Amino acid sequence: MITTRNLTKRFSNGVVALQDFSLHIDKGEFVFLVGPSGAGKSSFINLVIRKELPTSGLLKVGNMDVALLKKNEIPYFRRNIGVIFQDFKLLPNKTVYENISFALEVIEADTREIKIRVNYVLDLVGLTHKRNEFPSELSGGEQQRVSLARAIVNRPHLLLADEPTGNLDPETSWGIMELLKEINKRGTTVVMATHNKDIVDRLRRRVVAIENGRIIRDELKGGYSLED
Amino acid sequence: MKIRTVRYFSREAVRGIFRNKLMSLAAVGTITMALLIFGGLYLVTSNLQYWGQRARNQLEVRAFLTKNAPDRQVMEERLSSIPGVKSVKFISKEEGARILGEMFGQTDLFSHGENPLPDSFNIYPVRGADVEAIAVKIERISGVEEVVYGRNFVRFLNLFVRLIWIVGLILISLTVFAVLYIVINTIQLTVYARRNEIEIMKLVGATDSFVRWPFLLEGIYLGITGALVSILLLFQGYTILYGKAKSFARILPVLSSFEVTMDLIVFLLIMGIFFGALGSILSVRRYLKV
Structure with a gap:
C-alpha cells in the first residue's frame, strides 16, 4: 500500500523531517508509527497525502508515485485516503451529519448514496442519535468518532490517523481503537501515529519507531519501546 | 458539473453568508461604502458634464x-x-x-x-x-x-467638458485600486475564518474549483447586496439634494434622478459584482495550496 525508499524531506528552513526513510506497508496491515514529538511521524503522513512534496527518494501509495502526481490529479488521489487528526478538524458550523456528508458532497456523490453511506458510518461509530448536533455540543471522544466517520465514509483503501487519541482520556481512546481495529478488519490499511504507549503495548501490532526522521526499529507485534 | 452540484454551491454560498453574519456584514458594509464613493463621483462628474454640455449647446x-x-x-x-x-x-x-x-x-x-x-x-x-x-x-x-x-468662452467650455471627463476618469480609476485593496482585505478575513473548511475540503479530495465556487457565489451575492444598498442610499440622497437644487435649476441645471438612474444602477451593480467576485477569488487562492 505504501512503499518508500530513501525518502527524505528537508524543509526550506533546513530542518530535516525525514531522512533515508525506507518502509513497506502491505495492503490490510495495521501499523503504529511511534516516537517522540517532532520525530517525523506527522511529516510522513503529510507526504503520503501529498500535502508536502518529498525532497528526494521514492514514495509510492498504491501504485502511484506521489511525487509525480499532477496538480489536478491530487484531489482524485486523496479520495482513496482517509485522514483523522488529533484536533479532529470538524467544521463548527455544520452538524454531525453535515460534517460527514460533506466528504461525499465534495466528491459529487449521489444524494441517495450519500444518505445511505452517512447513515451507515453514523451507526458504525454509534452516533446516530447525535446526527443533528453541532461539534461544540459533543464530548472529545464523540468528536473524534465523527472525524473517524468522515474519514471512512468514502471507503478509502488507506486510513491515516495522526495521534487520534492524543486529546482523549484512556477509556475514550479505547473506544476509538476498537473502531480502528474494526475498520482494519474490513480490509482498510491503517497507519496510526501515536505516542500512547499503553495502546501500542496492548494491541501488539507492527510498530515502526522513528527518531530524528529515521526508522530505528520495525517490529511485527512489537511494543512501544524495545524492552517491552 | 451536475445540476445537484450547482444547487449545492448556491446553498453553501447562502449558508456561508448567514453562518458568518458579522463577517458578511463587514464585507457588505465595505462594498457599500466603496460604491457610495463611486456613485458620488459619478453623479458629480455627470452633472458637471451635463452642465458644460448644456452651456455649450446654447452657443x-x-x-x-x-x-x-x-x-x-x-x-x-x-x-x-x-x-x-x-x-x-x-x-x-x-x-x-x-x-x-x-x-x-x-x-x-x-x-x-x-x-x-x-x-x-x-x-x-x-x-x-x-x-x-x-x-x-x-x-x-x-x-x-x-x-x-464668445471665442474665449467657447474654448473654456470645451476644455472644461474635456477636463471633467479626464479628472473623473482618473479619480474613479484611482479609487478602484484603493477600494479593491480594502474589499479584498475584508473578504480575506471572512475566508481566513474558514480556512479550516477549505483545508478539510482539500484533504477529502475536493478539486480547487469545487472549493472556489461557493466562495465566488458568496462574493457575488455580497457584492450585489452592497450595490443595492448603495443604490438605495445614493438615490435617496440625490433626490433630497435634487429637490434643494431645483430652486436654482435655472442657473445651474441638474440632472433629474431619472436621467441618471439606469446608467448608475448598471454601473454600481457591475462594480459590486466585480469587487465581490474578485475579492473572493483572490482571497481563496491563498488557502487552496493544501
Missing part, C-alpha cells in the same frame, strides 16, 4: 452683413449650407435697433437719424463644440462683415 454665432450684401434669401442659403449648422435666424437692422433699444430702455433709439446697424444673422450649430469651426467658415463668405461668438 450661437452672430454674423453681421456688409452694406452691399446680397439679399436675405441668398445669404440665408449660403449660411445654412455650412456643414454643422442647425438653423439660422435673420435679424434685420430694425429688429437689431429694437433689441438694442430694449437693452438701454429706449424704444426710439435711432428714430431721429439713420439706423447705423447692419443686418445680421444668428447661426445655431448642431453641436456646441463646432462653434469655432463654423465661425471660421462664415468669415470667408462674401457679404459677411464681421463674425462674433
